[in-house]
Amino acid sequence: MxxxxxxxxxxxxxxxxxxxxxxxxxxxxxxxxxxxxxxxxxxxxxxxxxxxxxxxxxxxxxxxxxxxxxxxxxxxxxxxxxxxxxxxxxxxxxxxxxxxxxxxxxxxxxxxxxxxxxxxxxxxxxxxxxxxxxxxxxxxxxxxxxxxxxxxxxxxxxxxxxxxxxxxxxxxxxxxxxxxxxxxxxxxxxxxxxxxxxxxxxxxxxxxxxxxxxxxxxxxxxxxxxxxxxxxxxxxxxxxxxxxQDYQENQITLVYDSMWDGTKKMAEAIIEGIKTADDQVNVKMYNLALSDKSDIITEIFKSKAFLIGSPTINRGILYSVAGLLEMIKGLGFKNKKAAAFGCYGWSGEGTKIITEGLMQGGITILDEGLRALWHPDQETIQTCKAYGKDLVAKI
CATH class of the missing domain: 3.60.15.10 (Ribonuclease Z/Hydroxyacylglutathione hydrolase-like)
Structure with missing residues (x-):
């Protein structure tokens, strides 16, 4: 035609x-x-x-x-x-x-x-x-x-x-x-x-x-x-x-991958805390293993802050999260703040690895991140909620 x-x-x-x-x-x-x-x-x-x-x-x-x-x-x-x-x-x-x-x-x-x-x-x-x-x-x-x-x-x-x-x-x-x-x-x-x-x-x-x-x-x-x-x-x-011009909207995006839903539960609790502190902010959550990476990059681009979560595995992080960090580093986002979170069993390097990856991408780091030992219990869930609430003040 x-x-x-x-x-x-x-x-x-x-x-x-x-x-x-x-x-x-x-x-x-x-x-x-x-x-x-x-x-x-x-x-x-x-x-x-x-x-x-x-x-x-x-x-x-x-x-x-x-x-x-x-x-x-x-x-x-x-x-x-x-x-x-x-x-x-x-x-x-x-x-x-x-x-x-x-x-x-x-x-x-x-x-x-x-x-x-x-x-x-x-x-x-x-x-x-x-x-x-x-x-x-x-x-x-x-x-x-x-x-x-x-x-x-x-x-x-x-x-x-x-x-x-x-x-x-x-x-x-x-x-x-x-x-x-x-x-x-x-x-x-x-x-x-x-x-x-x-x-x-x-x-x-x-x-x-x-x-x-x-x-x-x-x-x-x-x-x-x-x-x-x-x-x-x-x-x-x-x-x-x-x-x-270093674009951002009033949005916070949480991206994670999880082995046994522990990191997922952390993400959900953090979101609860964020919404308690600011019910006007648009919060979105994506499981990297189930979501399209190009769409996730678009949501990070729109966000003023984002969080990335992964459990620790083999002294590292899940490969989907590692791949996303590589994309973020290459794209060179500006005017973004971020933090890491995740579960661990015995060594617990995952959160630090994510934080270092974000720093390599030129992202402003909000804090040292949040870790949870094994599967989150009710006390940990409350800690995650408090973390999300405090995060709003840092953004």
Whole structure:
């Protein structure tokens, strides 16, 4: 299916309803995704990005129904990651001399992916490409979210092709932000930011301020995943600015794994104490073994504080908790406070290990954590409640 965005610009991508994980098994995509490619017909014809490799043949056959491939004058590669460039290898077999405009870093990345020497044209911020009536303006967007990333702006039509920025993993045939379920869209947009763009928040702020400073008229933001922002497109830009500024809501999240429910009972008692001290705070609890890790990361991103619990096992912690700590360290959350808790039998290192992991992630540690010997009895439950109550004052 191809959809006209304007008289001269068409969406020629692929909606992937069946996608359940992205980046291998790292990121959950409960609502699927899309791979957005765009075809511009001016005096010159331009293809912006392609689709993921499993859909390469379908993509090219559909493209042939719209245009003879030899009529494509230029290809724009905003980002080399294979979910955007996956059809490029097959496409270049058909039109091998077509110039590919991309950043210098993208040339290295594309050659690293496909081991081909195509007709690359390196561009940098401020460079333009004349299409006839309109121009393309290139804006480097390093580390949003790869070193090779860039935005492409189409003058006259006032469209910003933003690649991974402002996108979501969200499958919809409705295509535009004003047509889809707004709560679903908001949920997928913040999840995308939390899991992918959080480490680069400082760069996000700088790049957005740079773009705003250009005073470009903007009718649509066209990302490479999910829907297109056509109604009040600046809303997602302003939302990114808010998320990039050490974002938090009035929320506390407890995350744990448990062997025999002892650590779970501690979590429940701590929550009781928190709610006793503050009945307005939004408290959420997740069992790591039963919950999606990408969703949990999103909830931590939204929280002003979070607690992580694990029993001690083999002088360590449960592997699900260790994995989450590694994700937290890599994402580099700011403006977050946290503490550890958990049961133990004889050695009891688990709480200390979690605390050290949080410190490595740059998280502000509230205290040395809370441990409970064996399965919590009523006295321990009361201690956990008191701990939760006292925690509110520390946050």
């Amino acid at each position: 191809m959809t006209a965005l304007t008289e001269n610009v068409k969406w020629v991508g692929k909606v992937d309803w069946e996608l359940k994980f992205f980046h291998g098994q790292e990121y959950s995509t409960h609502r699927g995704s899309s791979y957005n490619s765009y075809l511009i017909k001016d005096q010159k014809t331009v293809l912006i990005d392609t689709v993921w490799k499993p859909f390469a043949r379908e993509f090219i056959e559909n493209l042939k129904q719209e245009i003879e491939l030899e009529q494509i004058d230029y290809i724009i590669a905003n980002h080399a990651e294979s979910d955007h460039s996956g059809a490029l290898e097959l496409l270049m077999q058909e039109i091998p001399e077509t110039p590919i405009y991309c950043t210098k870093n993208a040339i290295q990345s594309l050659q690293g992916h496909y081991h081909k020497t195509w007709n690359f044209i390196p561009v940098k911020t401020g460079d333009t490409l004349n299409l006839g009536k309109n121009q393309l303006v290139f804006v480097e967007a390093r580390m949003l979210h790869w070193p090779d990333s860039m935005f492409t702006y189409l003058t006259g039509e006032n469209l910003l092709f933003s690649n991974d920025a402002f996108g979501q993993h969200y499958a919809s045939e409705l295509l535009y932000n004003d047509l889809v379920d707004q709560s679903e869209l908001e949920q997928e947009a913040i999840k995308y930011y939390a899991n992918i763009l959080t480490p680069y928040s400082v760069l996000v702020q700088k790049k957005i301020e740079e773009i705003k400073g250009l005073n470009l008229p903007l009718d649509m933001i066209c990302p490479s995943h999910g829907i297109i922002w056509r109604k009040k497109p600046w809303q997602i830009v302003e939302q990114y600015l808010e998320w990039a």
